[in-house]
Amino acid sequence: MPQSPPPFSRFERMIAWRYLRARRAEGGVSTMTVISFLGIMLAVAALIATLAVRTGFRYEFVGTILGANPHVSLYDQVEIDADGRQNRVFEDYAEAAAAVAAVPGVSHAAAVIRGQVLAAHEGRNAGVEVTGIEAADLATVPLVARPEQSFGDLSRFGQGDGVAIGIGVARELGLQLGDRIRLISPDGARTPFGTSPRVSAYEVVYIFQVGRWDIDRVRVYLPFAEAQSYFNRDGVADEIEVYLDDPENVNAMILPILQAAGDVSIWTWRDSSGAFLQALQMEDNIMFIILSILVLIATLNIVSGLIMLVKNKSRDIGILRTMGLSEASVLRVFFLCGSTIGVAGTLAGVALGCAFAIWIDPIFDAVNWVAGGGVWDPSVRLISSLPARLEWGDVASAMALSLGLSFVVTIFPARRAARMNPVEALRHE
Template structure:
């Protein structure tokens, strides 16, 4: 007897008596599966299909891990820039009629409101703000910016503005002596620390001839990079008292910026924030301002996972093709193995091992490639930028400056579970076909 079976029947370990049973996945089942996986030259088609299946699963799993890592990293970076440079909740005043008979929504008792808000559990800071939109000018260059009037102690608690020494220039301790601007504003105006810029507001001093524009010059004492393109390009900070004078808001604030120890709980305590300041208070949370975008990210994550899952399924179906070819080529061997005593279960497990090994190896290689790609995303993007001549990532469109990737265990676990699950399931069908093959029919023409 030549070939695989001829070699197998010479070994006593494979000879079985009637009624004898073996443990599932015994040593001889692994040996037979391993011999089948090493196809001979004349059975090259089986070997080629095995390699195609292996490569397909590897690439599909790697693509799934890379996509999940990039999407997770993008969401984490986006949320971090929101929470690190913006209020977790903003408390406003509802519109009321002031003593002059006009409508107003400024907060006169801003210190009292801030003290009341600090009594709410989980609130770590309540900072009065004055806000306004102006035009900044320097040496013929102009830029529209949004000015935040804030106390220096409160500014120092904003992580992505005052707590990034590697991404900032100047001395934030000199904040009360001038103005702090985003790096995008500085780049558009062409200014550096020490230059003086002019702020031009249409709502300036009120005279007998009407309201004249207000023009004031401020020294740039600090330039920050918050990590968000839209923030760095439009935001500036003035000392609170200076902003009150500039925007004609003496003795009042426009809003109270609230920071929480656990920003994710903002929806649960928003009602408590409103109760703390009374019936005239209104609350706007970071989830409300960015909720639609975050919902779009969640939906996109689910869609991408489904699409890439289909790719994994297609790659796993190649295992079926390879096993069907293997079963067809090994019909005589199956008949002889059944004749010498192998049960249907043993034959099923042999061919199940053949397919499962391909799935496991492909999954393992895919995890390695995908993880290495995600961990070295900066180098990969640098290479892509080099090939494209730069501009592969546009921060004005994406919002953040670089493509982030965050490799999480749960993402790798989902990719591995999906790949192994599909590989094992699709392997069962051709394996059952081999197990149910009639040995008489298999050997009829041998």
């Protein structure tokens, strides 16, 4: 008894390839094949590009959050002073910072002073956030010591009356290196006649750009001792900033830090940015679902093409069936036709999407040039450029989605061809 050929044998692949290459005049659907291929390619490329930009956004935001802000902030318990005002300053800040810095997993801990004041220069005014910090501690803040762009010398910070400011503050006030920025605080010196505003001028010795507009636009660093005097914090600190070796593992570090610091309140970077990251994650999921529908629509073109192909090749199917070709072989032939389009379109889409993510900067520069500039406003989007980051997991998920849909939608027209009655197929020929 003759053995049946194995699935997807050479003759089945040969027939499928001939059908894919056939012109319309020969009963093929080459135009629909091209349209199906282009649709899947563009849909997969759009999905990968979107996933890359989405991952780039999250990476940039988390990177700037972790690089320009403390991973953990410690605050002393609230006390009521003699005037009836709430007071939560650290009096033993040096000991507390040293104890926290000794915890395994903590890379650095520093006491800081914080305050919001009005900055002025040559008739321009802007609200800024002042952070008083030691020069050695400021040099350990990653995106301040190693920013996207910087001007001046960070080593001059703390020497004399030198301060460091964000590039957004410099642009808002028209400041350059060597200029003097005036800081005006309403809670200034206390006199017998009340509290008078405090006005002090400092030389700008360092300008930095971390890449997030909401940081570059408001951040001013003042030497710690000067900040204590300026904000009436003599001998105390407002908080202790803690930096970790592994910021993603911040939840596991809460208990050891509390045990070392004593009776304090703790605030992590996830607490301050958790809602924002959850919004990003929800947006990611919605975008993936929407673009998955786009891929599904593109793969449905395969169904249209295969239905036309089955109709045009009904005579061939009848002849092949009368010659002994089984239903399973016919199904596999047309399944190969559809899946080949899906595989080719998916691979081309992966290449196009990856190329877009890799060369997104020159592509976006070209779009910006064609549009006449101003396409990207950092004050609105908070970061200085459009990010893109390829993750192999994203590429694999896009490929799996496209290939899976291509294989599934191909089954239905292939089954229709396999179940065609050869007598009916040849009756009108």
